[in-house]
Amino acid sequence: MSEKTLTLGVLVSGRGTNLQALIDARYERKLAATVGVVISNKPDSRAIERSRKAGIPAFVIEPQAGESREDYDKKLINCLNEHKVDLVVLAGFMRILSPSFIKAFPTKVINIHPSLLPSFPGRYAQKDALEYGVKFAGCTVHFADEGCDTGPIIMQSVVPIDAGETPESLADKILLEEHQLLPKAVDLVARGKVTVKGRQVIIS
Numbered sequence: 001m002s003e004k005t006l007t008l009g010v011l012v013s014g015r016g017t018n019l020q021a022l023i024d025a026r027y028e029r030k031l032a033a034t035v036g037v038v039i040s041n042k043p044d045s046r047a048i049e050r051s052r053k054a055g056i057p058a059f060v061i062e063p064q065a066g067e068s069r070e071d072y073d074k075k076l077i078n079c080l081n082e083h084k085v086d087l088v089v090l091a092g093f094m095r096i097l098s099p100s101f102i103k104a105f106p107t108k109v110i111n112i113h114p115s116l117l118p119s120f121p122g123r124y125a126q127k128d129a130l131e132y133g134v135k136f137a138g139c140t141v142h143f144a145d146e147g148c149d150t151g152p153i154i155m156q157s158v159v160p161i162d163a164g165e166t167p168e169s170l171a172d173k174i175l176l177e178e179h180q181l182l183p184k185a186v187d188l189v190a191r192g193k194v195t196v197k198g199r200q201v202i203i204s
Contacts, residue, residue: 006190007036009085011076011093016047017175018091018112018182023054025183032190037083039076041095057083063095073101080105087189090144091182094123099146107196109144110189112182114174116140116156121149126167126174137161137170139178141185143196152201154194155185 010019019038025031038051038058051058059079063072077100080088090097090111102109115125117140122128129137138158145151157177161170188194188203195202 006033006086007084008033008087008089008186009080009083010035010038010047010089010091012038012040012047012091013042013045013094014047014092016045016050016091018178019047020050021179021183022089022091022186023050023056025187031183031187033087033186036085037079039079041093047091069096069098070100073098077101077104087186089182089186096148097144102144102146107143110154110185111142111144111149111151112178112185113140113142113149114171114178115149116158117142117149117153124167126170130161130165130167130170135161137174139174139181141181143201152196152199154188154201154203155181157181 008022010022012019022031022035026034035056038047038056040047040060041062043060043062048058048060061075061079086108088105088109090109113121113125115121115129116138120128126137136158138156140156141154143151143154157180159173159177193204195204
């Protein structure tokens, strides 16, 4: 593995299990990147605790009443730039980023989503998949663009949907795949193995 590593800025709202997967992958020398800063929009996010336990700078930046999406995102951009972030990872960040944020990090923002995009974008992917009656679900790591879960796809992982599956059981099943897929995708990007041509992501 190259000595030069990318610095990641991880945005997260919840438990931070995908963040932990990145931390663990780095510790196991499976990731050519380090987590330089973690930002949550939720003060009760367990991701903050995970970050501090790992010695990673962590900040809570809560949106304020009446604050525009652009003004909020400026605070995120400033914090990420202060920590010299090379790549932004959305690991369960439950906010839609403004176009100004995407433009600040062109092709440098990746997201993990619990469906096989372009099917079932948005917040209720597992519930939507079950209601539609598909036989397989999964997760997608993709570059974020100005749309909602619409950017070029880097990698995907598939899980079967069993009889009696619930949104909760499907979410748990997919999450296990996310923990494997996200570090792999980030490592490929960090090692310069990923090229984007239009909607196509080429992995060398």
